[in-house]
Amino acid sequence: MARKEYAFYPGCSSQKGASASNYLTSVQSMCKTLDIKMTEIPDWNCCGASISYAEAGDLPRHVLNARNFALAETNLPGQDIVATCAACWLGARESKERLEHNSGLLADTQTALKEAGLNIQVIPAVRHMVEVLIEDLGYDELAKPVKKPLAGMKFAGYVGCQTNRPFGINGESFENPLYLDRLIETVGGEAVPYDQKVTCCGGALAFSEPEKAQAQIKDIIEAAYDGGAEMIVTPCPLCQANVEVYQGSINKKYGTKFDIPVLYYSQLMALAYGASAKESGITGNVVRARKLEEFAGK
Amino acid sequence: MSDLNQQMAARYQNNFLKEIEEQAEMGEWVKMCMQCGLCSGSCPTHFQAGWEHPPQEIFMMIRAGKREEVLSSSSMWMCTSCYNCYVRCPRKVPVTHVMHGIAEYTYRIGLSPKQQPTQHLSKTFWDNCTRNGRVNEVKLTQTLYFKDGIVSGIKKAMEMQSVAIGLVKSGRLNLMEALGGGHKCKDIKGIHAMLEKAKELEAQHKAEKAKA
Numbered sequence: 001m002a003r004k005e006y007a008f009y010p011g012c013s014s015q016k017g018a019s020a021s022n023y024l025t026s027v028q029s030m031c032k033t034l035d036i037k038m039t040e041i042p043d044w045n046c047c048g049a050s051i052s053y054a055e056a057g058d059l060p061r062h063v064l065n066a067r068n069f070a071l072a073e074t075n076l077p078g079q080d081i082v083a084t085c086a087a088c089w090l091g092a093r094e095s096k097e098r099l100e101h102n103s104g105l106l107a108d109t110q111t112a113l114k115e116a117g118l119n120i121q122v123i124p125a126v127r128h129m130v131e132v133l134i135e136d137l138g139y140d141e142l143a144k145p146v147k148k149p150l151a152g153m154k155f156a157g158y159v160g161c162q163t164n165r166p167f168g169i170n171g172e173s174f175e176n177p178l179y180l181d182r183l184i185e186t187v188g189g190e191a192v193p194y195d196q197k198v199t200c201c202g203g204a205l206a207f208s209e210p211e212k213a214q215a216q217i218k219d220i221i222e223a224a225y226d227g228g229a230e231m232i233v234t235p236c237p238l239c240q241a242n243v244e245v246y247q248g249s250i251n252k253k254y255g256t257k258f259d260i261p262v263l264y265y266s267q268l269m270a271l272a273y274g275a276s277a278k279e280s281g282i283t284g285n286v287v288r289a290r291k292l293e294e295f296a297g298k
Numbered sequence: 299m300s301d302l303n304q305q306m307a308a309r310y311q312n313n314f315l316k317e318i319e320e321q322a323e324m325g326e327w328v329k330m331c332m333q334c335g336l337c338s339g340s341c342p343t344h345f346q347a348g349w350e351h352p353p354q355e356i357f358m359m360i361r362a363g364k365r366e367e368v369l370s371s372s373s374m375w376m377c378t379s380c381y382n383c384y385v386r387c388p389r390k391v392p393v394t395h396v397m398h399g400i401a402e403y404t405y406r407i408g409l410s411p412k413q414q415p416t417q418h419l420s421k422t423f424w425d426n427c428t429r430n431g432r433v434n435e436v437k438l439t440q441t442l443y444f445k446d447g448i449v450s451g452i453k454k455a456m457e458m459q460s461v462a463i464g465l466v467k468s469g470r471l472n473l474m475e476a477l478g479g480g481h482k483c484k485d486i487k488g489i490h491a492m493l494e495k496a497k498e499l500e501a502q503h504k505a506e507k508a509k510a
Contacts, residue, residue, distance in 0.1 A: 012433035017472030050379035055424035117490030165381035200380035208415035284462035
């Protein structure tokens with residue numbers, strides 16, 4: 001039996017061939033080393049994300065999350081739900097709180113769930129992968145399997161919004177959370193001073209208001225360079241994509257020369273635990289992390 | 299005026315605050331605002347142009363009964379869901395959710411600005427993710443690019459070509475999704491039935507409130 005077992009909620013972006021599929025790859029490698037067993041919630045559905053509010057309304061959004069709760073509870077009883085995506089975690093956790101504090105909302109949700117042949121008894125805890133790492137294992141345990149410390153490499157720990165607000169990681173401040181820096185240090189890297197650590201990348205508005213979002217992304221990248229970082233690290237799939245894939249467009253518009261890899265914390269951990277470039281998912285980075293590719297090959 | 303808008307305007311007459319409290323999600327928090335402006339100073343979109351009214355102004359306008367100005371404003375649609383305002387508000391007003399709630403309400407009664415890009419994204423995203431239970435990223439992008447017609451769509455797609463190629467090369471964009479492949483839930487029928495019921499119940503409750 002594995003050391004820890006969880007009901008895994010990967011979310012739409014972490015599916016095979018989707019925009020954060022390399023996040024999933026690295027999480028699988030990291031969890032294997034740490035002896036964490038993640039069982040996918042059977043037939044899980046989208047959380048609705050933050051952006052669907054206009055068309056979704058209130059109840060349908062919570063019902064969508066409630067279906068995942070019911071499926072997890074039925075198929076993986078007693079296991080906490082673990083999400084790797086910031087928006088999935090936020091959406092599901094918000095629904096859990098709302099349903100637990102509003103009996104009318106819960107009753108309506110049960111009525112709707114019945115249409116899909118489902119029912120909720122107890123809503124499982126909804127947790128982020130980072131919470132599992134820090135709270136259930138702890139930094140010392142995370143450091144033990146490090147075979148190849150990322151010595152001499154400088155990272156800007158970009159926490160972003162939704163892994164930080166409104167819930168955040170217990171004990172961390174909203175304005176200057178330190179857990180990501182500590183994770184970087186745990187695998188032997190250097191966390192540089194970074195004043196845009198919790199700035200919003202524009203989120204979904206990178207699609208609908210690209211110019212405004214890209215102006216924000218520009219600040220986020222610039223500050224990473226200013227701090228002396230060689231790479232940016234984040235826990236959020238949307239932060240990762242937004243900060244990575246628009247560098248070319250920003251360079252064109254602002255005359256900058258951005259070319260900075262944007263990684264997931266789990267990729268750093270997998271690499272430090274001895275994973276190959278493929279296993280750590282760095283072959284899935286659009287802005288190639290050449291230094292890490294070389295490191296993985298050694 | 300849409301029927302629903304007319305009905306609401308008649309029902310609440312000169313009490314716009316009550317209308318928001320009863321009809322918009324988290325609207326009951328509006329009266330808690332003490333006009334400190336921390337939400338506005340914390341908003342990332344505040345630093346970019348394009349914002350008519352910051353949240354605390356919206357709150358005051360609601361109390362002042364400026365129905366048309368609030369409901370037809372594009373301001374609520376500027377929210378990036380970063381939750382800065384939410385965690386900083388000294389009165390614990392869930393500003394992010396109030397903004398979403400007002401946006402949803404104005405969209406529902408047909409007063410929101412037409413062609414607002416984030417409103418379009420919101421609808422597109424929900425339709426996309428509920429169709430098969432999971433997001434189809436390729437179709438989502440296609441719908442967004444081609445919302446203003448073919449010519450503009452091709453132009454946008456060309457502009458973003460290097461982004462797309464990068465993603466395809468790195469295995470993070472599956473073009474098969476465009477052809478109806480891609481990710482699906484097994485019990486799509488159940489999901490649709492459940493969501494339909496949820497919509498029905500929500501509409502029923504809102505109508506009951508408007509009658510009371």
